[in-house]
Amino acid sequence: MARTFTSSPVRDLLALANRPEVISFAGGLPAPDLFDVDGLRAAFDQALSRRTLQYAPTEGDVDLRALVAARMTRRGLPTTAADLLVTTGSQQALALVVTALLEPGSVVAVEEPTYLAALQCFQLAGARVVPVAGDEHGVDPAALAEVVERERPELLYLVPTFANPTGRTLDAGRRAAIAAVADRHGLWVVEDDPYGELRFRGEPVPPLASFSDRVLHLGSFSKIGAPGLRLGWLRAPEALLRTLVIVKQAADLHTSALDQAAAAVYLGATDLDEHVRGLCAAYRERRDAMVAALPSTTPEGTRWTDPDGGMFVWLTLPGDVDTGELVGKALERDVAFVPGAAFYATTPDRSTMRLSFTTNAPDGIAEGMRRLATVLR
Amino acid sequence: MARTFTSSPVRDLLALANRPEVISFAGGLPAPDLFDVDGLRAAFDQALSRRTLQYAPTEGDVDLRALVAARMTRRGLPTTAADLLVTTGSQQALALVVTALLEPGSVVAVEEPTYLAALQCFQLAGARVVPVAGDEHGVDPAALAEVVERERPELLYLVPTFANPTGRTLDAGRRAAIAAVADRHGLWVVEDDPYGELRFRGEPVPPLASFSDRVLHLGSFSKIGAPGLRLGWLRAPEALLRTLVIVKQAADLHTSALDQAAAAVYLGATDLDEHVRGLCAAYRERRDAMVAALPSTTPEGTRWTDPDGGMFVWLTLPGDVDTGELVGKALERDVAFVPGAAFYATTPDRSTMRLSFTTNAPDGIAEGMRRLATVLR
Structure with a gap:
């Protein structure tokens, strides 16, 4: 075999967290009770018809692209159907x-920690990943400029809004500054935005792509609709989009024509804004339940994020602790989380962990946090 | 941009063939009237449920894998669910x-002509494609052995049964000989088998994968069910399958969980053998209509294949003719075909063309062939 690859440790862990008695804060899953x-x-x-059962154009369903474009435009990113490629989930958009x-x-710049399946994608491509320093407001534009000068990355990968795994959001000023760095250096930036609509507090921040044509915007039906359908989309400048269509053609010809058509019918027939408001109301309660339980769950000196939206709280435990060694004990007590190390491209901070608050109701979160306290304290 | 890619000329052509008045023999599409x-x-x-709307395991739906494995076993290739990875169409299986x-x-060996989206896949990977000589019985094992000695390919790509574009089938003796070459040299072989069940004449030939563990078998729901769902599967030895699962995870996490579950329900509830017999009966009539019209459609000295199954007839015109120059004239007369050059990795035989007989009823085929005669004769 020409090449070797390693499995994701989180993926192996999640297999263990599937026992019904486990309260899982591990998966990055939307709440199935809200589908x-x-x-x-x-x-x-x-949507099911002879047309939607047949082969279809690689670019994607024209109705779906028009509806998604209109939605993106309303969210502050002027977009037409011709700017979009429908993908088999936004994971495929990144892979393309x-x-x-x-x-x-090739060199890819990332914030650290970041989405681990993105890191896996870069690793598979044989790219070298370099971290860019940041803080609670996201990546630092000055640090980015320095990395760009020194490392000449082809690509910067960001989840600017309610990041996975930290829940952090890049502020508007930094977005403008990062876009300026991208423009100046001809750097491509991926704005991976699966969570952007899930805001429970504060005002929306303009999409990073609204500041520069060098930013490729990746959207997803997974968190606002349902992930099982594997529907995502990619907004890119015309010349690059043409290349991406060819790459997608070789990857899977096109995304399920029926799933695309059904999503188009659904977007046309449903008040998705109302549905998203319902998701946000439920997730806000769940985040509040988790954050409220943190002081009694964690040891003195633990730090955590309190996200304005999305799905995740990120914890940093005090002292010289390795959360990877705690996860087995947690599973014995029927609660699951993801140790933070997997989200680092370079040197991991092993005292970190990710908790997802989306799939459990407040009662379940309270019980799971009680179980977790017996492991952490 | 780091890399450049070119579009498929056939794809650009097909866009023109979509006018409703065109009788198209161009697309490699199954008949929608038979869905x-x-x-x-x-x-x-x-199948639609909270479970099938949620994220799902990368390997694929367990029920679907078990049903496909049982079907492959009945067709002469002993298979269990654990041997299979569900893919977003068999195009994705090849890409993985x-x-x-x-x-x-890397070097890839192919028969010539061959499936053009496979060639595109190899080109995207930066591989060098080398042809292996063959004849009406498919690739020649002695020629393969010589290419393997000289070029040391990593991979041999074949559509052994009712090949695209020629309609040819590799005979059983050659399958055994090719498997022996693969075993001897540690060569991986892809057996791309979307058409194998569409046999209208003669006896089934054992799958190439039944002769050697070095053969990766690619199957598809597209020609026996419906291509719009993008459902395929890949049978591979355990160690390689583990790697392919990791590669697929980075590519799209998993294939549409709902489409997979629906296919499993469908395979469990339907007599698919009966459905396939219906497809074969209709396609046999359509092939017969096309082959019967060929003598009056083509100039003296034209050669064509008369396939035992599948979807395609392959023509070689006499003399120094370029079918790429005839296709525009054909479209003016509201009939479409695919010029053969696109199916060659190296030096094309420009006097060739591919005709698909699947999507038109015998009447339409007769009319389309009359139109084509005015271009070819």
């Missing part, structure tokens, strides 16, 4: 960008 | 194999 099962069932029934822009030895 | 719309609609209605096994500069 609009009836709405989606009706949409599939309406990697294929189009990187080759073995 | 089991009602059966699939019922399957989607039954390419990512796992090839790197820039």
